[in-house]
Amino acid sequence: MRSISFLFAFFALLTFDIRAGDTLFLRTIEIPGRVRNIDFDGRNLLVRCENECYLYRNGKTEKLDIPLSGRYSWFAESYQNPNSILYHTDYIFSDKRTPRTLVENILPGFYTQNITSVSIENALFVSYRGVLLEYITSSDISFSHIGQSIRHVYNNDSIQIVSSYSGIYMSRLEDFSDRKLTGTSYANGELSEIDGQLYLCQDGLYILKGDTALVQTGFGTNNSAFRKLIKWNNETIALFNNHVCYYDLSFFTEGRILADGDEFNDVELFDTDLLCSTSSGLVLRIQADGNTDTIKLRGAIHDLLIKEDEIITSSDSGIYRINRDFEPALVSSHMHALQTVAYGSNLFISTLNGLYLLRDGTYHTLIPNVEFNKRALSIYNNYLYAGSVDGLYTIQLTHFDAKILPTLTPYIIAVDPSPFPWLWLFGLGLVIAILTGLLVNFMNQRSKNIQDTTAPASVFSKEMVIQAIRQHDDITSVKALSEILDLSVVQLNRKLKPYGETPLTLMQKVKKEIANEMQANGASMEQISERTGYSKRYVREHFFN
DSSP states (O other): OHHHHHHHHHHHHHTOOGGGTTEEEEEEEOOSSOEEEEEEOSSOEEEEESSOEEEEETTEEEEOOOOOOSSEEEEOSSOSSTTSSEEEESSOOTTTSOOHHHHTTTOSSOOOTTOEEEEETTEEEEEETBEEEEEEEOTTEEEESTTOOEEEEEEOSSEEEEEETTEEEEEETTTTOOEEOBSOSOOOSOEEEETTEEEEESSSEEEEETTEEEEEEOOOGGGOOEEEEEEETTEEEEEESSEEEEEETTTTEEEEEEEESSOEEEEEEETTEEEEEETTSEEEEEOTTSOEEEEEOSSOEEEEEEETTEEEEEETTEEEEEOTTOOEEEEEOSSOEEEEEEETTEEEEEETTEEEEEETTEEEEEEESOOEEEEEEEEETTEEEEEESSOEEEEEOTTIIIIIGGGSEEEEOOOSOOSOHHHHHHHHHHHHHHHHHHHHHHHHHHHHHHHHOSSOOOOOOHHHHHHHHHHOTTOOSHHHHHHHTTOOHHHHHHHHGGGTOOHHHHHHHHHHHHHHHHHHTTOOHHHHHHHHTSOHHHHHHHHOO
């Protein structure tokens, strides 16, 4: 059922129509059985399966102990108790069928005549091919640039520029246009504004003139790609993949190197200091007088957020706060965070497996089972922009607390350690006892399974992942790779960590090997592009340079 849920989530997102962007897939609800139809009496959601009926309320499923007949079950118009509220049929009445126009654009597949649906406030429940799907219906959430991997969103008072692997799109507020810029076909860095001029950090550096991106220079030192430009002490600073340096935009030349020897992910200003983060877990502080100091955290640090008097880091090991004395404190190790933005006292967090809200120590699932990109999360004029591998989510924050927050799924994360050590020790002992029991049960079950089958159980290995990448041409994202392996993105990251690999770097290595093998055998650029699933330009610039 887990793999089915992931497939429904993936395909539901791909089928959104931009004009119907107010209906977004939320999740596949786990029901113990194959769902045949649903119905609603104003208070309860009825779920009929093959041999059972359930009431679904507030995320909980209650089995009804009543006799069943026929294939479908419905609420009677009047009832006194659970034993008399239902009637059963062998067919679906025409007025109970969901019209094609209501769900066709959001289904993870083709429309069929036996779909039933129920709207409860801003939630839409749909029974479809044996599963129960839940959607959010809200004019405050939209989904655009469908099927494109969004790398960055830039906003000012007159334009919006959305950068993706498929192109750069500019929308001018006066004519609500959405024109594709000429001069470059993709972007994978930020769009930076320096002294009123817009610069696109692709692998090289482009300057924007009207609707055209004009290339100014290629890769930096040691073939390192541009990622970001900022101003510091009235001078321009350039972030490259493997160094940070002063940069002269008059002549497009590099100046004195400020930091190198690592893979750099972000650079930000903290008062008069320059901060850099790296994939080895370093936060480097460069002061205006030239003095430097570092903090070593666990896991790659993808993003730095300056929030009032503190620095918030998003990393593979969780979220940290760093105070003005440059002292770190762990906020939560709950998730592998790609990027964090602040909205009042709240934090929005993007990951490889969803978009979350951290509010008063409680995490809320905003958009589940979606792979988001680095550098693609921002807030402007009360809108949250979140770029994913499948498109751009835009969320209106004006009525967020009143309209969207009540629809989210919360779960409590302990941020601070308990002030009562004995309670903590008792809890730890209880957890150890439970885990010991589960381990014993697992070992007994495993032993039984080994005795009952002649086929060896599959064991995860790096070679298994490589084989999957080589066998499936359409794998171009970590999410797609994890689905092929029937794992979550988080699980895949953890399983590859002992090998010193991440899913993305391993996928790129294998694709590059495939490209070089095909080139050695005389394959054309078109054939290599089709086989690896990337554009010809991407193959040329990333695999053969």
